[in-house]
Amino acid sequence: MEQGRIWTIGKILKWSEQYFAERGIDTPRLDAEVLLSHVLGVKRIQLYLRFEQPLDPPELAAYREIVKRRAAHEPVAYIVGEKDFMMLPFRITPAVLVPQPDTETLVGAVMDRLKGKEGECVADIGTGSGAIVLALLHYMPALRAAAVDVSANALEVAEDNAAALGLTDRVVFYEGDLGAPLWRETFDAVVSNPPYIAKGEFGSLPLEVLAEPRIAIDGGADGLDFYRRLVKEVPPILKPGGFLAVEIGLGQGPAVQSLAREAGWESTETVKDLSGIERVIVMRRE
Numbered sequence: 517m518e519q520g521r522i523w524t525i526g527k528i529l530k531w532s533e534q535y536f537a538e539r540g541i542d543t544p545r546l547d548a549e550v551l552l553s554h555v556l557g558v559k560r561i562q563l564y565l566r567f568e569q570p571l572d573p574p575e576l577a578a579y580r581e582i583v584k585r586r587a588a589h590e591p592v593a594y595i596v597g598e599k600d601f602m603m604l605p606f607r608i609t610p611a612v613l614v615p616q617p618d619t620e621t622l623v624g625a626v627m628d629r630l631k632g633k634e635g636e637c638v639a640d641i642g643t644g645s646g647a648i649v650l651a652l653l654h655y656m657p658a659l660r661a662a663a664v665d666v667s668a669n670a671l672e673v674a675e676d677n678a679a680a681l682g683l684t685d686r687v688v689f690y691e692g693d694l695g696a697p698l699w700r701e702t703f704d705a706v707v708s709n710p711p712y713i714a715k716g717e718f719g720s721l722p723l724e725v726l727a728e729p730r731i732a733i734d735g736g737a738d739g740l741d742f743y744r745r746l747v748k749e750v751p752p753i754l755k756p757g758g759f760l761a762v763e764i765g766l767g768q769g770p771a772v773q774s775l776a777r778e779a780g781w782e783s784t785e786t787v788k789d790l791s792g793i794e795r796v797i798v799m800r801r802e
């Protein structure tokens with residue numbers, strides 16, 4: 517970035533788009549817009565109405581700083597401290613996984629299956645930012661929930677998000693290992709987006725994913741460690757007729773289904789995402 521030149525919004529967007537593209541950022545224009553609107557404290561659309569407006573020196577300095585971070589492949593959500601999920605704003609820190617659009621398929625699958633029922637109770641295992649459980653509570657006003665994470669730092673973020681969304685009264689957060697803190701209760705649905713990346717894949721992951729907490733993505737030697745445990749540990753906390761819904765990684769469907777059958781689940785259903793990829797397995801014991 518040349519010093520001394522007048523940088524208007526239009527010019528700096530163009531420059532940073534190209535800079536990001538050269539550094540292998542997948543969505544260079546979008547990221548430039550999101551980061552610049554964050555620095556200027558305006559909505560993205562407003563950038564387009566102010567193309568000719570010059571940045572003042574403090575704005576320029578702040579933007580330069582975060583462009584550097586993004587060019588080093590730090591996730592946008594960690595830089596701006598926020599990410600939308602299910603059209604709701606979530607506060608995000610490097611202690612939590614960045615909520616992914618793919619996970620909206622899991623939330624949709626759970627909502628479809630709970631629809632029309634009253635006073636249901638769900639558990640979210642490995643809640644991270646709270647994205648799944650808080651979206652469910654927001655869109656289903658009669659629902660109550662418990663959420664577990666092994667990471668105290670993640671739970672702090674989830675609790676902040678619950679407060680910001682006005683949902684604190686309907687969710688209890690527990691620190692602990694999978695379903696262990698919930699042993700006294702039973703639920704109509706248990707939902708989980710567990711860590712599911714296999715050891716061997718770590719070498720080829722995008723830097724953005726490697727910036728996420730290892731504990732949020734590491735699924736063990738074959739990526740299936742958490743499914744192996746969930747299919748065995750969830751039944752005691754499930755009400756009769758209840759279900760377990762899990763997000764799965766690419767191609768893990770058949771393996772997770774056979775783990776479920778081996779553990780005595782009577783039926784499994786696969787739910788695909790908008791691009792036709794198997795994303796969710798729903799299991800029932802009857």
Ligand code: SAH
Pocket residue numbers: 612613614615616619641642643644645646647648664665666667670692693694709710711731732733
């Ligand atoms: N539900 C969030 C986060 C998923 S990442 C989302 O979909 O965006 C997986 C989460 O599981 C992380 O927050 C991680 O801290 C948590 N986790 C990992 N091992 C765990 C364990 N043994 N018990 C409970 N939570 C665990």
